Amino acid sequence: MREIDAVVIGGGVLGCFAARNLTRWQVSALLIEEKNDVCTGITRANTAVVYPGYDNKPGSLKAAMTVRGNGEFHLLCRELEVPFKRCGSLMVSFGNRADKVLRKKYEQGLKNGVPGLRLLSGGEAGVLEPFLAPEVTSALLAPSTGTVNPWELGIAAYENAVQNGCEAWLNTRVLKIRKEKKRYIMETDREPIACRAVLNCAGVSADKIQELLFPPSVRLFLDGTDFLVMDRQMEVPGHIIFHESEEKGKGITAVPAVEGNLLLSSSKRPLHGGLYATDASSLERLRSTAAFLFPDLELEGVIRSFAAVRPNPYRVEVLNGEIVPDEKSIDSFVIENPGPGFWSLIGIKTPGLTCADQLGRYIALKTAEYLDAPPNSGFNARRKSITRLSGLDFESRVLLAEKDPDHGEIICQCEGISKGEILEAIRRGAVTVDGVKRRVGTGMGQCQGSRCSRMISNLLEGAGDEA
Ligand SMILES: Cc1cc2nc3c(=O)[nH]c(=O)nc-3n(C[C@H](O)[C@H](O)[C@H](O)COP(=O)(O)OP(=O)(O)OC[C@H]3O[C@@H](n4cnc5c(N)ncnc54)[C@H](O)[C@@H]3O)c2cc1C
Incomplete structure (x- = not known):
């Protein structure tokens, strides 16, 4: 049986960054991905925003990672030769409830150290972003917000991990895990492998992977979101727009993506049909809200729609053999360490893309400490992009x-x-x-x-x- 120091399960953006960051250490690493390519899961359908960090509770790991991840994003993208646009964002409101939310986020952002935040009047927002409806009552400007292509970033991290010596098994599914003394034995549909550390980054299956060996502690419950993409020939807003609606949770997001297309994303909705099936009524709501938000946006320029799944993590207890979830889902990043050398990232939603490198660094460092591995002085952070x-x-x-x-x-x-x-x-x-x-x-x-x-x-x- 092959022996390796650390196995990363899952080649989404989180697994790719965990693998890349493992290669900063003298650790033999293997990434196992069940699909024939990396970044085809949650990472493939995502809003592409590099968040500024005002949404998260002051003092939380999420807030700290988001602000740090955002601040370093241009350096990361330079190393990996991935396009990144720091276009700034406006969170806009249309009434009393949302005005209050913006003020709270502004104060929270100041505590978190988000640079350049400003509360604007509706008129000031309209001057900055003429596409906005004149009814906007206030706006929160965050100049540090940016956008990146999520799969391009993940693929770049993967290529850099492989370039630095990480091995990769694609088309390979992890089926079972057992513990033998200090080693984890992983059965896959390719061949078994023995390792000392496991980094579980299996996206919507991360709870099930952990439960291959450990009792249930967190379960994922999925919901969905729909997207519309506009042709890049159309005139679109220059800022990322977060719409804080008067009806809580019903706002939409508009992102002028690095490729030039406008990406519109809906609020969350229950899952229907297949995992990535779009929902006609949600798409219709998305269109009508976009028309209200941007009266001059030519929505006939929409060229595509797609859907995403969102994994919501809930703490669970086993009562009389039944899994009972908490009433509320977990708001912070769930980083489980159920056994020595075993780390799980479970249900990492927004801002997981913004924090992918930070989370990868974090669990790679924990792994290196556990394995007592010294730094890899040969690590090369630079990856060459395809000449475009x-x-x-x-x-x-x-x-x-x-x-x-x-x-x-x-x-x-x-x-x-x-x-x-x-x-x-x-x-x-x-x-x-x-x-x-x-x-x-x-x-x-x-x-x-x-x-x-x-x-x-x-x-x-x-x-x-x-x-
Ligand atoms: C709708 C939506 C919008 C978002 N927008 C943003 C945003 O704008 N900004 C932001 O910062 N964050 C955003 N996020 C969060 C971000 O997209 C996620 O945190 C991130 O993509 C999660 O990546 P992942 O690697 O965990 O999952 P995935 O990309 O799903 O990767 C998991 C991989 O594990 C593999 N796998 C599963 N089981 C096995 C097995 N048994 N064996 C081998 N491989 C296996 C899967 O095939 C998959 O490739 C958004 C999330 C959602 C859902």
Whole structure:
């Protein structure tokens, strides 16, 4: 049986950052992911906001990690060569209840050390963001809020982890875990593995993974959220807008994403149908609220809708053999340590993306301390991104196409993405059309991949034949 120091279960953004941060230490590490690629779970459908940190209780780990994570985000994205836009946010209100919420968040943000916060009148907000409806009564400006593409960030962390020596088993499911003396023996559908530490980052299954070995302590109950994406040719707001509605919990969020598209996300709703199935009435509410918030937004520019699942963690007790959850879900980050060398991140919702590196550092440090591992002086934090034609001027594009003719052949016409970029995405691990999309952005334009998907499939098949 293979022996390894530490196994990370799950290749979402949290597992990828746990793995990357493990490689800062002299630890042999393995990431196990049941899907054929990383970042296809919760991380794939997410609002993409790098939060400023005024939403969280002063003194909490969540508040501290959010403010620190936000403050360092540009450095992280520079190391990993991932686009990041610090566009700032406005939380807007339309009445008394929401005005009070904004003031409370402002005061909380000051206590948390969020930089640059300002409470504005509706008029001042309208000057900053002309897209907003004139009925806005007040707004909370947070200049440090930003946006990042979640899967691009996770994939970059994964590539950097592998570059620093982390091994990865994709298409591999963890089935059972048992303890033998000081080792955890993990049965997978590939081969068993023995390890001294486990970092459980299994997203919506993190509770079940922990229960493979330990009694139930936290259970996840899922709900959903819907999204609309607008074509990037449309005129959209420049700030991230958080709508604090007069009806508690019914506000929406609008994010001008790094790719230029506007992302609109609904309030939460119960799950219907499949895990990632959209809900027609929730999408309709999202549209009408967006029309109310932004009277001049041309919603005919919507090119796509999708849904997300949100794992809500509840403390549970076992009473007479039955699992009984607490009445309220847990508000803080759930970081469980049910046995020596075993850490679980369970039900990490918003702001998990903002804190992915912080959480990864935290459990990697705990693991290194447990394993008594010294720092890895060979750790290289820098990861090279795929050269993107869209980021080059005309002359550089011509030079690149002369050097490599695949860069002169455009496959995704909407986004101007070349065969060369797609082949590089495949070399780096994309095995599906969606995997290529998540690495170079094909199929994100107006035609949503109807023109290029066939050609990308052919390139994937060709690469498979060569392998
Ligand atoms: C609707 C929504 C919007 C959000 N918006 C934001 C935001 O704007 N800003 C922000 O900071 N945060 C946001 N978050 C939070 C953030 O998206 C999450 O914290 C983060 O993506 C969670 O990632 P993860 O790695 O835990 O889960 P996942 O991405 O789901 O990864 C878990 C992985 O584990 C794998 N796995 C499961 N079981 C097994 C097994 N038995 N064996 C092997 N592999 C297994 C799965 O296949 C999956 O790939 C949002 C969350 C939601 C739900």
